Structures are given as C-alpha cells and as structure tokens.
Amino acid sequence: MSENSLYPGLNLGDKHGDAHVQAESTVFGFWVFLMSDLIIFGILFAGYASYLDPIGLAGGPGPKELFDINSVAIQTVLLLVGGVAYAGVSLTVKYGHGRGNLVAWLLVCAAFGAGFLFFEVRDFISQAGKGGTPQVSGWLSSYWTLGGLHGIHVFCGILWIFAMIGQVATRGIDDVVKVRLSMLGVFWHFLDLIWVGIFSFVFLVPLA
Amino acid sequence: MKGMTSPIFGNLDWTVTPYTDLLQQVNSSTIVSAGAASVLVLGGIAVLVLFTWMGWWGPLYRNWLTSPDAKKIGIMYVTLALIMLARGIIEGFVIRAHQATALGTLARPESGLVSPDHFAQLFSTHGTIMIFFVAMPLLIGLINFVLPQQLGARDMAFPVLNQISLGLTASGAGLVMISLLLGKFGTGGWTMYPPYTGKDFSPGEGVDYWLWAILISGMGSTLTGMNFAVTIFKKRAPGMHFMRMPLFCWTSLCVAIMLIYAMPALTVSSAMLALDRYAGFHFFTNDAGGNMMNYANIFWMFGHPEVYILILPAFGVFSEISSTFSGKRLYGYTSLVIASMSIAVISFTVWLHHFFTMGQSAGVNIAFGIATMIIGVPTGVKIYDWMATMWRGRVRITTPVVYLTGFFLLFVIGGLSGIILANPSIDYQVHNSTFLVAHFHNVIIPGVLYGMLAGIHYWFPKAFGFRLSETWGRRTALLFVGGFIFTFMPLYVLGLMGMPRRSPTFQNPDFMAWMYIAAFGGVLMLCALASLVWTFWTSYRNRLALAVPGGDPWNGSTLEWSTPAPVPEWTFPRIPHVDKRNDWGEKKRAGDPWKGPETYTDIELPANTALGLLITGGSFALGFAMVWHIWWLAVLCCLALPGLVALRGMRLIEPKIIPAAQVEEADRRFRQQVASLAPASRADEETERNRGVPDISEFAG
Numbered sequence: 001m002s003e004n005s006l007y008p009g010l011n012l013g014d015k016h017g018d019a020h021v022q023a024e025s026t027v028f029g030f031w032v033f034l035m036s037d038l039i040i041f042g043i044l045f046a047g048y049a050s051y052l053d054p055i056g057l058a059g060g061p062g063p064k065e066l067f068d069i070n071s072v073a074i075q076t077v078l079l080l081v082g083g084v085a086y087a088g089v090s091l092t093v094k095y096g097h098g099r100g101n102l103v104a105w106l107l108v109c110a111a112f113g114a115g116f117l118f119f120e121v122r123d124f125i126s127q128a129g130k131g132g133t134p135q136v137s138g139w140l141s142s143y144w145t146l147g148g149l150h151g152i153h154v155f156c157g158i159l160w161i162f163a164m165i166g167q168v169a170t171r172g173i174d175d176v177v178k179v180r181l182s183m184l185g186v187f188w189h190f191l192d193l194i195w196v197g198i199f200s201f202v203f204l205v206p207l208a
Numbered sequence: 209m210k211g212m213t214s215p216i217f218g219n220l221d222w223t224v225t226p227y228t229d230l231l232q233q234v235n236s237s238t239i240v241s242a243g244a245a246s247v248l249v250l251g252g253i254a255v256l257v258l259f260t261w262m263g264w265w266g267p268l269y270r271n272w273l274t275s276p277d278a279k280k281i282g283i284m285y286v287t288l289a290l291i292m293l294a295r296g297i298i299e300g301f302v303i304r305a306h307q308a309t310a311l312g313t314l315a316r317p318e319s320g321l322v323s324p325d326h327f328a329q330l331f332s333t334h335g336t337i338m339i340f341f342v343a344m345p346l347l348i349g350l351i352n353f354v355l356p357q358q359l360g361a362r363d364m365a366f367p368v369l370n371q372i373s374l375g376l377t378a379s380g381a382g383l384v385m386i387s388l389l390l391g392k393f394g395t396g397g398w399t400m401y402p403p404y405t406g407k408d409f410s411p412g413e414g415v416d417y418w419l420w421a422i423l424i425s426g427m428g429s430t431l432t433g434m435n436f437a438v439t440i441f442k443k444r445a446p447g448m449h450f451m452r453m454p455l456f457c458w459t460s461l462c463v464a465i466m467l468i469y470a471m472p473a474l475t476v477s478s479a480m481l482a483l484d485r486y487a488g489f490h491f492f493t494n495d496a497g498g499n500m501m502n503y504a505n506i507f508w509m510f511g512h513p514e515v516y517i518l519i520l521p522a523f524g525v526f527s528e529i530s531s532t533f534s535g536k537r538l539y540g541y542t543s544l545v546i547a548s549m550s551i552a553v554i555s556f557t558v559w560l561h562h563f564f565t566m567g568q569s570a571g572v573n574i575a576f577g578i579a580t581m582i583i584g585v586p587t588g589v590k591i592y593d594w595m596a597t598m599w600r601g602r603v604r605i606t607t608p609v610v611y612l613t614g615f616f617l618l619f620v621i622g623g624l625s626g627i628i629l630a631n632p633s634i635d636y637q638v639h640n641s642t643f644l645v646a647h648f649h650n651v652i653i654p655g656v657l658y659g660m661l662a663g664i665h666y667w668f669p670k671a672f673g674f675r676l677s678e679t680w681g682r683r684t685a686l687l688f689v690g691g692f693i694f695t696f697m698p699l700y701v702l703g704l705m706g707m708p709r710r711s712p713t714f715q716n717p718d719f720m721a722w723m724y725i726a727a728f729g730g731v732l733m734l735c736a737l738a739s740l741v742w743t744f745w746t747s748y749r750n751r752l753a754l755a756v757p758g759g760d761p762w763n764g765s766t767l768e769w770s771t772p773a774p775v776p777e778w779t780f781p782r783i784p785h786v787d788k789r790n791d792w793g794e795k796k797r798a799g800d801p802w803k804g805p806e807t808y809t810d811i812e813l814p815a816n817t818a819l820g821l822l823i824t825g826g827s828f829a830l831g832f833a834m835v836w837h838i839w840w841l842a843v844l845c846c847l848a849l850p851g852l853v854a855l856r857g858m859r860l861i862e863p864k865i866i867p868a869a870q871v872e873e874a875d876r877r878f879r880q881q882v883a884s885l886a887p888a889s890r891a892d893e894e895t896e897r898n899r900g901v902p903d904i905s906e907f908a909g
Binding site for chain 1: 365366430435438443468475480490491495497502509854
C-alpha cells in the first residue's frame with residue numbers, strides 16, 4: 001500500500017499495524033462525509049453572497065455597523081493556533097508519547113476552541129444589542145446561520161475532544177481510539193478551513 | 209391547536225385527529241381522511257396482535273432490528289418501501305378519483321371526492337412518499353443487498369452506521385405516516401416552496417411534518433452515500449478492479465457520489481425553511497430581504513441530481529438482467545460505465561430547468577436547456593447498449609424482461625417529452641400543467657419502479673431461497689405497464705389542453721373523457737398493487753416448489769450467484785479472488801465453478817447492536833416533538849442522541865466470530881447439495897426442475 005493512497009492528514013504509519021489499516025477506510029469515509037459538510041457550507045456561502053445587497057439588508061444594520069474586525073482577528077488567531085496544536089495530538093499518538101501528553105494536547109486544543117467561541121459569542125451578543133438579530137433581514141439571517149453553524153461545529157469539536165478524553169481514560173490508546181483521534185484531527189482542521197472562508201468572504205469582503 | 213401551547217403536550221390535544229372533523233361534518237372528504245387514519249390505527253393493532261400471537265417479537269429483534277448485516281438491512285429497506293408504496297399508490301388512486309369527479313359549475317365551484325385542502329395534502333404526501341420513502345429506500349435497499357455480494361465483500365464499510373441510516377429513514381417515514389392520524393400534512397406539494405409554506409401562509413404542523421421527515425431521512429441518505437462510496441473504494445475483493453465491477457456496482461458508485469454531493473443541498477434548504485418557520489428568520493419570506501428564489505435554486509440543486517440518483521440504480525438492474533436473461537455478455541460495458549458517470553456529473557448542471565419561468569435571463573435559460581438536452585445523450589447510449597445486448601440473444605421472457613420491455617417502450621417516450629420540456633420557449637407554454645406531471649411519471653414509473661421491481665424479482669431467490677411466481681410476476685408487470693399507460697398518457701393531452709397541475713377543481717367539461725380514462729388507469733394501478741402482494745403471498749405458499757438451494761437460478765455471471773440461496777450471514781466462506789470481469793461466468797466457462805476453498809478460517813462479523821433502534825426512536829421523538837412544539841422532549845432527544853453515540857464510543861465492542869468449523873460444515877453441505885441437484889436447462893428455468901443449479905454448458909454470458 002503506497003503512502004499516497006491513504007487518507008489525507010497525518011498518517012499513523014506502518015508500525016501501528018491494524019490501526020493504520022483501519023484508518024485507511026474509516027478516516028477516508030469521514031473525510032468523504034466532511035466533503036458533504038463542505039457542500040452545506042458552500043451553499044451557505046453562496047446564500048450569504050446573494051443576500052449581501054440593499055434588498056437583502058432590508059434597511060437593517062449592515063456589516064460596517066456590526067462587524068468588529070479586531071475581535072474577528074483574535075478569533076482567527078485562536079482557532080488557527082488551536083488547529084496547529086492538534087499536531088501535538090497527532091504526533092503524540094504517532095510516536096507513542098503516552099496518555100498524559102495526549103490528554104494535555106487535547107485540552108490545549110479545547111481551550112483554544114473555547115477561546116474562539118467566547119469571542120464569537122461575545123460578538124453575536126453585541127451585534128444583537130445593536131439591533132442585528134437574525135429576524136431583522138435576509139442578510140442577517142444568512143450571517144447568523146453561516147457563522148452560527150461554524151460555531152456549532154467548533155462546539156461539537158470540543159464535545160468530541162472531551163468524549164475522546166473519556167475514551168482515552170476508560171479504554172486507553174487502543175487501535176479504535178487512534179483511528180478516532182485521526183478523524184477528530186481531520187475534523188478540527190476542517191473547521192480552520194471553513195473559518196478561512198468565513199474570515200475572507202463574510203467579514204473582509206463586505207468591509208473592503 | 210386552537211388553544212395555548214401546553215408545556216407538556218405542546219400543540220397536541222384531542223382535536224387534532226381527523227375524527228374531530230368527521231364529527232363536525234360528515235362528507236366524502238372527512239370520511240376518506242378518517243378512513244385513512246383508521247387503516248393506520250387498525251393496521252398497527254393488527255401487526256401488534258399478529259406479532260404477539262405468533263411470538264415474533266424476539267426473532268424480529270434478534271435477527272432483524274439489531275442486525276448490522278447489510279443484506280438484512282437491505283431487505284428491511286425494501287420492506288419499508290413496499291409498505292409506503294401501498295400508501296402512495298392508494299393516494300394516487302384517490303387523486304385520480306377526485307379529479308374524475310371534480311368538474312365544478314358556476315353555481316358550485318368546488319366539487320369532487322375530497323375538499324381542496326385535503327386534495328392538496330394528498331398530492332403533497334403522495335409526492336413526498338413516492339420520492340423519499342418509496343424510491344429512495346427501494347434503491348438503497350437493493351444496493352445494500354446486492355453491492356457487497358457483487359464486490360466480493362462481506363459487508364458494508366460501516367455496518368452500524370448503515371443500521372443507523374436505515375433507522376433515520378424509517379423515522380422520517382414514521383413521521384409522514386403518523387400525520388395521517390395526528391394533525392395535517394403540508395399542502396405545498398413535495399417541493400414545499402416558500403413563501404407559501406412559510407409561517408405566514410401555512411401556520412400549523414403540516415409543513416413541519418415534511419421538514420422533519422426530510423431533515424431526518426436526508427441525514428440517513430447522506431450517511432448511506434458515504435457508506436456506499438467507501439465500500440466501493442476500499443472493500444472490493446482482491447482482483448476486483450474498477451473495470452471488472454458489474455455495472456450495478458458502477459451505478460451504485462454514481463449514486464453514492466451523487467448522494468454525498470446532492471443531499472446537503474436539501475438539508476440546507478429545509479433547515480433554512482425551518483429557521484424561517486421556527487425562529488422568524490427571513491431567508492424566504494416576502495418581506496425583510498427574504499428571497500424565495502434561493503429556495504428554488506437550492507432545492508433543485510438537490511432535486512435534479514436526485515432524479516438521477518433514482519434512475520441510475522434501475523439502469524444498473526437493467527444492465528444485469530438484459531445480459532442474464534438473453535444469455536449474452538453485456539454489450540458496450542465501457543460505454544455504459546462512461547455513460548453512467550457522465551450522467552452523474554452532468555446531472556449537477558441542469559437544475560435550473562425546473563424553473564425556467566422564474567425570471568432568469570434568456571441566456572441562462574438557454575445554457576441550462578442545452579445541458580438538459582445533452583444529458584439525454586448518455587441515456588440514449590444506454591438504451592442502445594441494452595438493446596444490442598438482447599439482439600440475437602436467447603431472450604427468456606421472464607418477469608424482469610417484461611419490465612425491461614415496458615421500460616424500453618415507455619421510458620423513451622418519457623425521455624422525449626423531457627427533451628420537449630428542456631426547450632425553454634416550449635416550457636413557458638406547458639410548465640405547471642399536467643403535461644409535466646405526465647412527463648415525470650413517465651420517466652419515474654417505467655424507470656425507477658419497473659427497474660426496482662425487476663431487481664426485486666431477480667434477486668429475491670438470493671435473499672429468501674425461493675423464486676417468485678413468474679406467472680403472477682408477469683401479470684403484475686403487465687398491469688403496471690397498462691396502468692401507467694391509461695393513467696398518464698391522458699395527462700399529456702390534458703396538459704396540452706391547458707389543465708394546470710394540482711387542480712382541485714376545473715370548469716372545462718372537455719376534460720372529463722380524459723379524466724375517466726386516467727381514473728381507469730388508477731384502478732389498473734390498484735390491481736397491479738394487489739397483484740404484487742399476491743405474487744409474494746402465492747410464491748411464499750409455493751416456496752418448496754420454487755426453492756433454489758443451488759443459489760444460481762438464472763445462470764448468472766456475477767459473484768453473488770456463486771453462494772447458496774438464501775445467502776448465509778457471512779456471504780462468502782472465503783473472500784473470492786477475482787481474475788476477470790464476470791468472474792463467476794468465467795469460472796463456469798472454465799469447468800467446475802462450485803469448487804470449495806481448501807481451507808477455512810474464522811470469520812469476523814460485526815456484533816448485533818440496538819444502537820440503530822435507539823437512534824430510530826430518538827430521532828422520531830425529536831421530529832415529533834419539533835412538529836408539535838413539545839420543547840422538553842426535543843431538548844431531551846438532542847441530549848440523548850449524541851449521548852448514546854458517546855456512550856457506545858466508551859465501550860469495547862467485540863465482533864461476532866463464526867468458527868471455521870461452522871463455516872466449513874455449512875459450505876461443504878452446500879457443495880454436496882449442488883452436486884446432488886440435477887442441472888436445469890434454460891427451457892426448465894420456470895419449472896420445478898430449476899433448483900438453482902443451471903446447466904453450465906448452456907452458459908454464454
């Protein structure tokens with residue numbers, strides 16, 4: 001089996017035996033599933049673009065009144081650094097650096113994710129305070145849906161991290177857990193990918 | 209409904225059943241809806257009593273509901289689909305019966321069997337059921353049953369996920385079913401276009417039933433698509449190269465890819481509509497910057513690929529049966545592969561032809577019109593390939609071939625009317641008329657329904673060990689062909705005469721002659737349904753005479769015919785090594801194909817689990833709670849569903865091990881039985897002498 005036919009992301013490597021083989025189809029399957037998730041985001045991006053005009057804004061507050069680009073920049077940094085931190089998890093699993101390190105890296109990722117969510121939710125609350133609730137206009141509906149769906153994904157990612165910590169605690173780092181951690185890695189990086197799109201098209205384009 | 213929302217029961221109260229309407233006003237419409245609700249209730253009670261009386265609950269739970277075996281999951285999908293098909297056909301008949309009595313007068317503009325609102329619910333549930341809960345489970349079920357066997361795999365890539373997908377589909381079907389008894393269904397047609405289906409114009413639970421049925425079952429279909437794709441990419445037997453796969457596997461791959469990329473669009477459009485309805489968002493409302501054209505676009509980004517999701521498995525079935533029953537190798541394998549993949553790709557570029565009249569520029573319409581005409585080309589290639597396959601073959605007129613013949617004749621007509629509609633300027637004249645209704649029934653019934661029924665007939669012996677009655681099978685097929693012609697050909701004429709689709713009433717007496725013919729067709733369709741049920745029942749009673757333990761009743765050439773019928777849980781005693789396309793046929797050509805493996809090993813199978821069942825219950829409860837605004841139950845389900853998955857993740861799950869000795873014993877018994885059975889010649893195929901061991905000297909495929 002040549003290395004390049006494997007799933008995307010950091011592979012476990014041949015010395016993981018069964019887990020490496022299982023990951024072949026399981027992580028690939030998860031990756032395929034994320035591609036369908038990507039379509040969901042893609043359609044929401046297209047929707048956002050279509051509501052970003054005076055008709056879609058419907059006289060409600062617009063990007064210039066609502067967006068706080070500093071906060072968005074902080075969110076971006078937190079999320080992307082959290083993504084990089086996942087490399088710690090992947091390398092710990094790959095080179096067998098033990099349970100303690102693994103849990104520590106997972107907690108670092110969760111902390112960065114939670115930091116991102118803190119700033120995002122703070123923004124949503126302040127936007128709602130300025131009269132920017134999703135019930136006001138088509139554009140605001142699509143902004144809240146797109147940003148909110150990404151936020152829900154991050155939240156699910158954090159839940160998944162804690163579920164994995166639970167699994168590491170109860171069953172150790174066995175083959176199944178290794179494969180699941182590989183999937184979580186693909187998911188965690190996928191969130192960064194979506195965020196790059198949101199940062200560029202949702203925030204920067206209308207402010208430019 | 210009328211009062212306040214109760215914290216415990218939400219909007220549910222005693223007045224939501226159709227019996228309340230019946231008590232208030234007795235007329236044909238309320239009698240029909242109360243009758244339908246009673247059929248649901250009495251049917252449910254009858255099943256409960258029957259299963260308790262026969263002591264079937266235990267076996268049902270152990271052998272079926274908790275089984276992650278793709279073959280059993282496939283059979284359950286098909287069973288679900290056939291139950292829903294019965295409701296769909298009966299509703300279709302009521303629609304025809306209504307319109308045959310719906311001629312209004314100036315004095316009495318409303319007429320007919322059912323009230324306009326009831327009629328609108330009928331065509332909405334009919335469409336929803338036929339697309340999402342008949343066609344989809346039929347094809348997903350058939351693929352589940354056949355695909356792993358044809359690939360030389362023991363199971364799907366993700367067996368438990370497969371079970372969950374079935375559960376999600378069943379929950380959706382359950383929601384549509386329960387709407388017969390509790391509350392009303394939406395009246396916006398199967399597409400549920402806003403703003404009509406927004407909160408302003410459609411308050412109440414009707415649209416919500418549709419939304420949650422679609423959201424939940426759509427999730428299941430997405431996961432199924434992923435499962436099929438991974439199975440095909442990663443689980444093929446050694447030597448089963450892509451270009452050695454049977455054509456049914458190729459069309460399954462197309463379906464998988466289309467499910468993965470098309471279903472999310474439906475999820476998005478439904479979720480946006482749900483946000484509009486539940487949270488006051490403005491995606492598709494008339495005011496505050498809503499834009500309903502986005503709904504039409506997103507919905508049909510799913511909707512058009514969906515049409516080909518439905519038809520491609522049928523094309524796969526027709527490829528298998530045209531070759532098997534004419535005793536010839538499939539003509540133009542490579543061209544069929546290319547045509548299938550072309551259809552899968554082009555199907556994503558034609559969605560706009562569903563709303564040519566929405567107001568795009570002429571240039572946009574022309575581009576999509578041309579794409580629509582282009583997609584007819586690979587379909588035409590396929591029709592010629594199948595005809596060339598049968599050309600000069602020794603064609604046996606079995607039931608699947610009757611369906612195939614009906615398909616050839618009728619599908620081409622449907623395709624041609626599609627090419628007519630693909631021309632935007634013609635579409636402006638006939639859009640939203642019964643011409644369109646005739647067109648899509650003309651492709652879906654001969655395509656999907658005939659294809660799936662032919663497939664069921666073809667693979668039934670593999671699942672249950674006995675053939676279906678050919679006599680009754682052919683009668684059913686002919687009734688479905690005749691029923692189709694009488695029901696839908698008049699609709700072409702009516703459409704050209706100017707009758708809009710979904711009309712609860714009309715004032716033109718010239719329509720009546722055609723309406724009566726269509727209603728007669730509806731009667732034929734009911735007879736076809738009865739005949740289908742009778743086919744299963746009479747074949748079951750004659751199962752000893754029809755038994756085919758040899759497992760290869762049609763002298764087939766693909767891997768699934770190498771195993772016993774019914775096929776054992778582990779499918780293959782050893783994973784086969786594939787050397788050629790049509791490997792089983794090549795083994796027949798080379799001499800003794802039924803040679804057992806030399807050694808046997810333990811077989812690992814996924815253990816049974818109740819997870820799918822729990823998720824079915826949880827997702828149904830979630831949908832039901834959202835429809836009726838029972839918020840506590842919705843929150844509970846939202847916590848319970850991920851909780852179940854997380855808890856399962858903590859547990860170590862041991863696979864089920866079938867010991868080598870048991871496999872060896874069963875397999876040797878099968879080989880001995882094959883050796884002891886007299887080979888049946890082609891002429892004996894429909895007689896009792898067909899025991900599933902064909903005369904391999906006659907094999908020419």
